[in-house]
Amino acid sequence: MEQKKRYLYEVTPDAAGKRLDHFLAAQPPLLSRSQVQRLIERGFVMVNSSRARSSYKVRCGDVVTMQVPPPEEITLKPEDIPLDIVYEDEDLLVINKPQGLVVHPAAGHKSGTLVNAVLNHCPKLSGIGGYLRPGIVHRLDKDTSGLILVSKTDLAHQELTRQLKERKIKRQYLALVHGEVKEEKGVIDAPVGRDPKNRKKMTV
Numbered sequence: 001m002e003q004k005k006r007y008l009y010e011v012t013p014d015a016a017g018k019r020l021d022h023f024l025a026a027q028p029p030l031l032s033r034s035q036v037q038r039l040i041e042r043g044f045v046m047v048n049s050s051r052a053r054s055s056y057k058v059r060c061g062d063v064v065t066m067q068v069p070p071p072e073e074i075t076l077k078p079e080d081i082p083l084d085i086v087y088e089d090e091d092l093l094v095i096n097k098p099q100g101l102v103v104h105p106a107a108g109h110k111s112g113t114l115v116n117a118v119l120n121h122c123p124k125l126s127g128i129g130g131y132l133r134p135g136i137v138h139r140l141d142k143d144t145s146g147l148i149l150v151s152k153t154d155l156a157h158q159e160l161t162r163q164l165k166e167r168k169i170k171r172q173y174l175a176l177v178h179g180e181v182k183e184e185k186g187v188i189d190a191p192v193g194r195d196p197k198n199r200k201k202m203t204v
Contacts, residue, residue: 004044004067005029011062020047021054024066030162031068035128039066070127076105076134081117091156092149093118093135099145104133118150125150126157137161146173 009027021040025033037054039045044067047056058064084096095114102109105116118125118135125135128151135150137160149169151157163169188204195201 004069007066007068009064009066011058011060011064013060015058016060017057019054020045020052020056020058020064023058024064025165029068030158030165031128032161035130036066038130039068044069076116076119076131077111078120078123079111079116080120081112081114083117083121085121086147091153092151092160093122095148095150097140097145097148099143102142103139103148104136106132114148122150122152125152126154128154128157138164 007028009024011023015023015026021033021036024036024045025031031039036045040052040054043051045052046065047058047062049063081101084098085093086096087094095118097103097114102113103115105111105113115132115134115136122135127134129136135152135157137149137151137157140146140148149160151160160169190204192202192204195203
């Protein structure tokens with residue numbers, strides 16, 4: 001059985017003051033922040049030999065250890081669902097996800113997801129995202145259509161995650177708005193939150 005990989009870091013002055021999850025997400029093996037948070041919750045992260053919260057602000061000289069368990073085996077069932085594959089090579093897939101398709105299984109959506117469709121096309125995917133999200137580097141909401149990256153290997157998953165963090169992969173969104181917009185271009189700087197009348201909608 002494959003053993004957990006152990007990583008050790010010492011906090012330098014330039015990293016002092018960062019949240020623990022932010023600090024670890026920027027270190028090799030370049031896991032996503034949500035993956036780091038899950039490891040912290042499961043007790044796989046220690047700061048000076050003691051457990052700490054994701055929100056802990058690291059200090060100069062802190063010694064942080066992180067254990068990363070081996071990828072979980074995929075137990076999902078492949079399903080013959082059509083895929084609009086825009087690009088594919090030995091490391092990754094770029095899929096045009098249609099509106100209405102859930103990306104990965106969750107409560108209320110055990111099957112009929114993009115993951116089930118991808119497993120039918122490509123049985124071997126990166127296991128870094130966990131057994132419910134094999135190969136999934138990022139996600140799109142059910143009612144959002146667009147391109148989504150799927151990694152076939154752990155190395156590709158780590159590299160794509162790094163490029164997303166460093167904003168080397170650029171994402172553009174198109175949205176329908178209600179009302180009259182007079183300006184041809186501009187910046188809307190306002191918080192996005194859940195619509196108080198409809199939990200399935202987000203509003204500015």
